[in-house]
Amino acid sequence: MKYLKIDDNKGFFIKDKEQPTIWTEIDQIEKNDLLYLLNHSTVEDFEFDEYVEANIGNKAHQIIYKHLSEKLQSFLATKDRFKDEAESIYKETLEKYS
């Protein structure tokens, strides 16, 4: 599912996956939105439009979208490692006490 997109010279993000048609402008993003995106990025197909400077006219949107997409990209590059790590957190300990 796509969570970030570039449209009409602006950057947008999804605030709530249950309402996939409601896109919010990227400069309105807040702490909880980012945590929401992060949480979903690890458990499902997380897609977003690649940053192309020419496609965003708004300078502020350009900066935020570029920064966020780069950072998410770098995080998702290690998604498999994250999943392995998450899977193994305290696994044996939990088995011992359950």
Next chain:
Amino acid sequence: MKKIDLHLHTVPSISDKNFFFSLNSLKEYVEKLEIDCIAITNHNLFDRTQFEEINEELDIKVFPGIEIDLERGHILLISENENLDDFSLKCKKVTDLILTKDDDITYEQLIEIFPNLNNYLLIPHYDKKPIIKEETLAKLGDHIFVGEVASLRKFKACIKDNDKLTPVIFSDTRFVEDMVSFPTRQTYVNVEELTINSLKGSLSDKAKVCLSKEEGNDFFQATDDGIILSTGLSVIIGERSSGKTYTLNKICENFENVKYLKQFSLLQNDEEKFKELVTKRHSLVSEDYLKEFKDVLYDIKDIDLKENESDVEKYIESLKKYANESDKLDAFSKCLLYNETLFDTDDLENLNKLIKATEVLLKNIEYKTIINSHITDESLKNLIKDLIIKHTEIYEANLKKGWINDIITRVKDELQFRSNTTTIEDVDFNKVLIDKLKIKKFTELVNSIKNEKEIDSKEIRGFKVIAKTKKYTGASQLKNKSKSQLTFSTAFGNYDNPYKYFISLKSVGLEETELYKYFVDIEYKTLNKHGFEVSGGERSEFNLLHEISDALKHDVLLIDEPESSFDNIFLKNEVNELIKEISKVIPVIVVTHNNTIGASIKPDYLLYTHKQIENGEIIHKVFYGHPTSRKLKTSEGEEIQNIDILFNCLEAGQETYYERKNRTYEILKD
């Protein structure tokens, strides 16, 4: 039979505490203990002048010797009492090599100094600390046939085992002024003349080495005034205030690593104290059960979810602010490196695990056929090769990323220092998510731990000790646990929210390494054979059984009047049996005036203490002998009838015994 002590100290060295040698004490020791031969064995030194003085003063054979620090262990090297110039010179070379208490010499250095080891008697610390290592013993080869041990139990174990060296016990004592008592750790050797060669001949034959003069290895001298005891079970009887406990204390002083169960020490009237005792004894069960949980606590101790959220907030707010200021960028903030993010380096842990796992598969011999039926060694080798190539590739990339990150950080710092534009704060998404997950799993973990269940159960001679987990139900329990005046009420308010509880526990003032004990309590219950919690009397019984079983970790067991806390049936059924069992391994000495123990236990040796006043002076006498002997004797040869003693001490006199037996019991039978 010659009584020898080839290990004693007369000069303090860097390996000793300081002491002032007393020749008088040494003389008294040799005379009182009737020793035939000694060796002076100081740590890494030989004091010839002093040796000659000792040799002159004593009427017995004295050998010159040295105790050498050899490859982290100790060995006695004893010479014939001749050619002292040469021996002295050689010992000086050892002294020169050992300058601190941590120094030692190697086998090669030993051989260089003493090229002809055949001329000496070598006795390594064998079952005595610091032990000479197996490898060193192997290098010394045929020169080693005898070894020093630290206790009677170890002596007996070596004597019985054909693969062990001939054991010897020596005093290893420093002789100083005014010694209260002298050690009784010596060895008897069946040897004709006291020369190094004759001694070597005898010591190479286990049959020629004993603990006692006339009764082989079943008896030993327990005190310097001549009391003999069995290496099995000895029972001391005597009237009240006749010196039984005094004798027991004297025996105790003479040995190290003694388990001494004093009179009434086993009574357990207080239930809470008993619970505490059982909990303490089984603390390993609790430690072991909570070990992994403790590791988890250590892992999460620095996680701060609030701070993580705040980092995300700072990041997003600074990013938005910076974006809004985009039209006001100055020369510094216009540089692309101004807000450049750092590279994440790749973790190599999983790859390392894979390489190791493949190596295990490749090196395993036990299951090679199965492994090779699925994958060939060739494939495994190729796999390792590819994994290592990948490892090198990532490792190199990480180095480069680290190098670049370093430059970016420095340039950013410089630019941001000079610019007025907002800086975008950094945040580590991976850390934020992993921390959150860890706390989620930690919460699951604590909830599992809090489920009350039995975690351990041990049977101890008819009793059962059960360990159960139990939720804490109030702040006062936590306070009791901490044995302090700390306040737990705020923390306990969060007990149902593990993460919050952990955070608040941290501010209570406890040691961080102790926090794991405050999530769930582990309660021990001691049950009797019917499955009910033990009563007051049973607590004492259980305590005695535990203490006696624990005695096997010691070299001697002393018990003072076990009957002071128990009834006869328990003594006969449980205690006697256990004491007999233990006395097969270590010497056990029981003081009693109870006939169940004194007679029914069938001791190997009987001692009778007697107090009498002679010329206005109190004299304690100790008679001893085999329980079946008609007479018992003192070390001076004074005799007493055994049967009289048994009646008087255990049965309240002969008359009472027959009256009880013939009248009371017979009538009751009918």
